[in-house]
Amino acid sequence: MALEVMARAQAPIPLDVRFRVAPGELLALVGHSGSGKTTLLRTIAGLWRPETAEVRVGDALWLDTAKGVNLPTHRRAVGVVFQNYALFPHMSAVQNVMAAMSQPDRCEAVRLLELVNLHGLSERRPEQLSGGQQQRVALARALARRPGALLLDEPFSAVDQATRGRLHAEIIALRAHLKMPVVLVTHDINEAQLLADRLVVIAQGRTVREGTTAEVMSDPEALRAMGVREIAAMLPATIAEHLPGGLTRLDAAYGPLFVPAVEGATGTRLRLRIMAHDVILSRGRPEGLSAQNILPGRITRIVPGTGPGVIVHVAVGADEILARITRQAADQLGLAPGQEVHAILKSMSVARDHIAQAPGRN
Numbered sequence: 001m002a003l004e005v006m007a008r009a010q011a012p013i014p015l016d017v018r019f020r021v022a023p024g025e026l027l028a029l030v031g032h033s034g035s036g037k038t039t040l041l042r043t044i045a046g047l048w049r050p051e052t053a054e055v056r057v058g059d060a061l062w063l064d065t066a067k068g069v070n071l072p073t074h075r076r077a078v079g080v081v082f083q084n085y086a087l088f089p090h091m092s093a094v095q096n097v098m099a100a101m102s103q104p105d106r107c108e109a110v111r112l113l114e115l116v117n118l119h120g121l122s123e124r125r126p127e128q129l130s131g132g133q134q135q136r137v138a139l140a141r142a143l144a145r146r147p148g149a150l151l152l153d154e155p156f157s158a159v160d161q162a163t164r165g166r167l168h169a170e171i172i173a174l175r176a177h178l179k180m181p182v183v184l185v186t187h188d189i190n191e192a193q194l195l196a197d198r199l200v201v202i203a204q205g206r207t208v209r210e211g212t213t214a215e216v217m218s219d220p221e222a223l224r225a226m227g228v229r230e231i232a233a234m235l236p237a238t239i240a241e242h243l244p245g246g247l248t249r250l251d252a253a254y255g256p257l258f259v260p261a262v263e264g265a266t267g268t269r270l271r272l273r274i275m276a277h278d279v280i281l282s283r284g285r286p287e288g289l290s291a292q293n294i295l296p297g298r299i300t301r302i303v304p305g306t307g308p309g310v311i312v313h314v315a316v317g318a319d320e321i322l323a324r325i326t327r328q329a330a331d332q333l334g335l336a337p338g339q340e341v342h343a344i345l346k347s348m349s350v351a352r353d354h355i356a357q358a359p360g361r362n
Helices: 037-045 093-098 106-115 131-144 161-177 189-195 213-217 220-226 327-333
Strands: 003-009 015-021 026-030 052-057 060-064 078-081 149-153 182-186 198-203 206-212 232-243 247-251 257-260 269-275 279-282 294-304 309-316 319-326 340-345 355-357
Touching: 003 037, 015 037, 015 198, 026 037, 026 189, 037 052, 037 078, 037 149, 037 182, 078 131, 093 106, 093 131, 106 131, 131 149, 131 161, 161 189, 182 189, 189 213, 189 232, 189 269, 198 213, 198 220, 206 213, 206 220, 213 220, 213 232, 213 319, 232 319, 279 319, 294 319, 309 327, 309 340, 319 327
Parallel strands: 015 206, 026 182, 026 198, 078 149, 149 182
Antiparallel strands: 003 015, 003 052, 052 060, 198 206, 232 247, 232 269, 247 257, 269 355, 279 340, 294 309, 294 340, 309 319
16 A cells, blocks of 8 residues: 655645655655654654645545544554654563554564564563664564554664664565555665665755655755765675675676675675766776776766766666766767766775665665
């Protein structure tokens, strides 16, 4: 069942936003603090009512100000993971999960804890768990409501960078089991790129841009609204083999890549975040270079960048890579849509932001 949201308000934060999230899709609401992201999440959850709003999941109408419908939170099939997790400190992990169930079921609660990789920790109280483990309990509790929609409000902000990376990978793996729409609120564009299928960029309560990560990250206005100075592309790959000398070979439809050692077993699926400034373009195949990390492609479009340069979109197989170059370089190379080019990737930067994927998802 899809989630459909429309909200308009004048105060306390002006709002004028509308979006739809398909079943199994993860949509990220991105913007500066105070832009209205959390207010929208509160609207979906029934914790705040805008002047004009409609929230619907499938055929279930949760909120419609025009019709006078406003279901309280406990009557909405919604799961929420808050920034501070909001766990009951006097309850164990399994008790926290059971507290969210309409009919408490200990076996089901333990199963949900195991689903989020908390095997054997069901009897520990929050104070006995790390920040990352507490986040997993909060996620299991949200899923215990059998939600029609799952809401994540800056869920990784309270953990360190290393733990955050592991949680990102677990969320991606978990998505193979989630059939409901998921809405993530984050100010971290890197996080949004790694996790989301689509982005909605919000500034001062209004939608600046909505689209896939590639579409949004190539839009100068959206980048300015997010305060982002550089753009990147996300490419799928699979670990093929670990080589001597600290290298890993990745396989993908667009060709093999050789990168600094990446953790993970052979067959692990990855998403690679490749910065546009780390891509060099050549009209012909460069001479004197090895075959490593030179991807043949075709220019699909050239758009203005946020600064003096341009962003060149290059189709490599079924995927797309972005390259930031100067206008002068684009003119000298005579670049134009439809031309065949070679994208050269700097190997030391390719795996900088890799993340494990769930089987069957890219």
